[in-house]
Amino acid sequence: MDSSPGSTDDVEETAEPQEEKKRQPVKRACNECRQQKLRCDVIQEPFTTCSRCRRLKLECKIESNFKRIGKRSRNAEMEREIVELRKQIANANANAAMNQQQQALQQSQVAPGKQDGASISTPVSNAAGVYQTPSGMSADQYMGSREAVASLLDLRSGFDSSNYLRNGNQQFKRIEDVIVVTERVTELFNLFFTFYHPFLPFLDREQSPDEYYSASPLLFWTIISVGARRYQTDPHLLNSLAAPVTRLVWSTLADIPQSYHVVKALCLLCTWPFPTSSTSTDPTFMLCGMMMQVAMQLGLHRPSHAQDFSKFRVELIEAELRDKVRTWAVCNIVAQRVATGYGQPPSTLYDWTLSSSESTDTNFKLPADIKPRLEIEKFCDKITKTLYSNRRDPVGLASDQERSTLISFLSRDFDALEDQLRSENDSITDLYLRASNLHLHLSAFFDNPTAKNYRERLLALHVATANFLEAALNLETHVGPVLSYTPYYVYQMMLAGGFTLLKLCKSFFAAHIDIEYSKNLFNRTIWAIRGISVSNNDLPERLAEVLAQMWRLGGTPIQRSTNNVEVDNSLQLKVRCRMSMSLVFDSVWRWREDAQTKGRNIEAYLKNPTNPDSADSSAASSIAPPRASSSTPGVAGGDPSLAPAPPLPQANLGLPSSVNNGVGGLPSTITGFMEPNYEVFDPLNWLLDGLVDFPYSYTAVQGLEQGIA
Template sequence: MEGGQGAQSGGATSPTTSIRPGTGNSYKRKRSGAAEFESSPGSGGEENEDEGSTRRQPGVKRACNECRQQKLRCDVVQDPFTTCSRCSRLKLECKIEHNFKRVGKRSKHAEMEKQIDRLRRNLQRAQAQGFMVDDDEEMDSPIANGVYSRNNQSFMGSDEAVSSLLHLKQSGSYNLPRIVHELENVGLTEDTIAHLFNEFWCYYHPYLPFLDPNQSSEQYFQQSPLLFWVIIVVASRRYTVDPGLLTSLSGPFTRLLWQTIGEVPNNHFVVKALCLICTWPLPTSTTSTDPTHILCGVMMKAATGIGLHRPSHTQDFSRVNVDLNKEQLHDRVTTWAVCNIVAQSIGTGYGQPASTLYDWTLAVRPGDEGPFKLSPELEARLTIERFCDKVSKEMYSNASDPRGVAGDEIRSMLTRVYRREFNEMQVGILSRRDISPIINLHLKAAGLHLRLSAFFDSPTTVGYMDDLMGLWRATVAFLDLVFEMETTNGQGLNSNFLRYATYYILQMIIAACFTLLKLLSTFFAREIDFERGRQLFHRTINAIRSMSIINNDLPWRLAELMVQMYNGARIEQRSQLQQMRDNGNGNGHERPTAVDDSLQLKVRCRMSMSLVFDSTWRWREEFQAQGRGSIEAAMKNPTNPDSAAESSASSTHMDSTLMAPTQTSAHQLQNQLLSAANTATGSLTPNQNHGLPSGMMGGVGYSESNYEVFDPLNWMLDGLVDFPYSYAAVQGLEANSLV
């Protein structure tokens, strides 16, 4: 009866709560004929079972792991060991392990069902809290992108976990991509890392070719985790597979960056990382929160601290003896050269003194083929940046001037000297066949850097108009090359190169655009091709916007600001009015250009970039202070430079002067401008200006001699343009500054 009861009880018991073997004689008798079967996990009768099995079948001690897992008959022979027929047929690994225990499928499935229910409840709770889960967009899945978020507050991975568990329950196999490297809550798979590194080598490396593309990503990680993550961050700027990757990495990467700096870098791989992040800094909405200039100083001090400027005497900067081979020495020389190239471009682009050191290590040695020999690309860049350094130090580092600007006569003489030197340098560099178009672009940028000194001249300076004309030509030459490179694939250069260009190139494009805006709105507009300048200005605005990385960053804001200044100045209407005046003389001769001081700068301490800071400063002082000069709402609906929106005092779009010129009389133009002024300031009489700037009065036809033509120092005239935006409402932008 016991045996019957035991058998009956065993048959009625749940698989997850089966009776322990060895608790009854009937169970032993039942198991004695099937010694090859394995007991359930935790069985206590395994030894007795093996002894009985050995007695009945000499040579067979126990079943192999695979057969025990499936509870199948096994004919494995232990001594001498012979693979069982099932493992041989299925090509499985046949082995016997004494500590092997079966995994119960039913109990495992029950556990997975509980986990699925728990994940579903978490998912429903997350959706109730407002989290969005896109089931249909495969590319937004962390598994599809190879980018995983470890944030405990994120439930985006719940769907994938549910799917994988259900798949496993159906006896399937689900291999999740393995996370290779992780930075705080952001993990990257091997495929994602390979894709990002490939993006870096293809699109960013040509601008600063000093890293070795033949090295693997893992080698870069072993050299320096910061260098590895800098490459990832730079490549993620335009990573279309996961556009939000840069935003996810910004916080963790910034903390890693400052932590590494705080530990006092002691190897040149960290210096390489600083070179890259200074060349392609993280996006920001204002220069007041941009740490690039500070990081550049850290880069140079870290480089000299480990003796990169004396690479052949590195042991003088180390506690241990350092013996470098030829390749290691060359690597350090190259890194030191790139440090100076980056430091000079940052000094030029930010209008700050460059912390460069052009010493014996970087001296030009014709015919030298040793480890101190740089690649043709870097050697050309170093030559150009050395020239920019000369211009900055000689023109904007005058010890006898509180603002550091050289006097008019000295600056005029230096301009002639450096103009000849620039032409010779340009001929020498462009004559080489192993130079990429990017070098030519930096040449044109250096020429613009030289010519921007014209804004520091006074109208009485000898050759004033010639310097302005040289500035106009340098600006046009630089921008023409930019757009030529953007539309063609020359010498292996990728199209749409502006998307991947360095921040220095962006800064020079912004300076060129402000130059066009300034020249087109003053007396000098009569000396140049106005239509060419207008088209170039609109095209440059679009180029700056295309270089924006994230919404509402500094390039996008500056582009919108320049368009609004263009609208507020009503540049084209004034140009047409001036042209009609010249043609209405009746004697067939144009009047000579009346030179005034409208091109003078108030901000004069930012070297060649003073124009950019002067323009934004004036915009802020004259219009933001009145509560009307803001660009915040325009970020969502940006002004279209090519639009033909109607001209009105309250319009934030381009006015109708952007349309093709029509046969409008000078009297009609005067009435339009005067009407716009009356809208904001009340009716004006020729003898009353009611606070309207004198430049405006001259622009609308008043002939008094003490009134000038439109004064660009007042970019937006009172009441001409109404900006219904709150400047202080923007998060992340300081209330008192745009740049």
């Protein structure tokens, strides 16, 4: 190179264009593309509009001082505008009301005689102009939208490390317009783990609400919703949460992939669904199917091979493995109960994960309070597949010749299961065990009345019904009576038990049972179902009224002393496609036909519940004293619509009354039943909308000419 005179110049000439190229400014995107962080093909010299702005007809320009606007800031600004608009509307309404009041006063001065005895009701606006959510929130518990917007605008200090929104010294959680402060969150979590969690014990009580929120906001709000079912400090909180949490469910399910903690939330929602007034608007069975599908999509049924269901590297942690096994077991338990209660085929999968020996891997060992309940639901699945999965029958029912033998074998299996669980059987597990036996013997309504063992099958059904209802009505744990906190499945089986007593006591079979005991048990069942109701006009409240009216309209029971009572077809069902729950749907269908024919006003009956002992066609007596808000079912001064029920003591937390009257600061009022309020009635088609449209006449099935049996 030294001998080449042009080599140095060549290197210098080559370097100069590269330095000039580096000094050239980077091409800028237009404002619209920069806002969206998109690739832009704008040309500055000569200026040519980018293809995106041309397509969307946007103003394409480049400004050196342009800065992107964050979506959170924009949303906060929109919320602030909404608050201002609401304030203006409130002020306008207040001014209009003030003008009306002044005009009324002027008229009263002109013609005072015409205003005597009249009262003027003037709406009072909030002096601060703060919009309040429609849930009866008190000022010390909740916060207005203005303060929420102010916190949202301060993005650096609006949220702390626990995902709580701060307002000065106060913290709260928020979902849409519903805001719950930290103290209420702790209280509702304590309520959930004290009264509800024992029925489905798979969550970790040691975790804080913050940890649950971090794992899944849906799981957090689901726990809050379940805890609010009987939260008498704010009775409106449950209804306020229903719509926002439901929307959160669907938005979460639409966001793929999900966390397996979402599956836990679905388990709780399927166990304690939001109250509804019609089965046609109940999404529980659909959510149950999605729960199982999401669980399998995440690989919960193969927890030790989670890598096969993820494109990312999965590190197997033993604590998480045990949690997934437990969650998968609870998924199948919930899915089986939902299927049994709704009279549908189950979507369960009792695979190796739930059937493997404990010696194989200790991480697959289920807790002592979950494994027995899983065995019970496996038995329920066996009943369903044995009796209601006949491919040769249009409705899947086993043939009459086979069913008697199958029932005999299943009864032996139940006895063996009862012996197996006897040593570790708590009151809740025993209740589920009695429910499985009722599920088994409800098939007696499908039997042929001419069969030799027809009476024996009905007697076994009556015994199973009485055992289950007694276990439910006397259900008590270390915190006291907890029937009002039971899952929806228990209510569904209690409803089936109530309709069973109704049918048996109003048929020829009444001569073979203790009618007074059955009548008393039926009354107590109606009382309990009304006590389970958590909202005005929900299904427990409606169907308890149906039970009471059908008893009163079903005729006089046949006395036990009557001899030579002939077997008839009065117990045959017309609805036969809902497995063991066919009895419930059949009874409700008959009631709807009868109510529509006679034009009964169900609104009046719900305001004044029917007394099944009354022979009068009117509703319950209006002269009886109303229930106090603190009354407990079964005590003096209770519901006047039913015969007296045995006293049911209020739930006791086992602590002296001087110590906060509860656990963890829980108020003493939450331990009682929520009292039904009959002030409001939904005028929609009020029960099991469009249940069945039969292509044949009402009397096409034998035994239906007798009306409501």
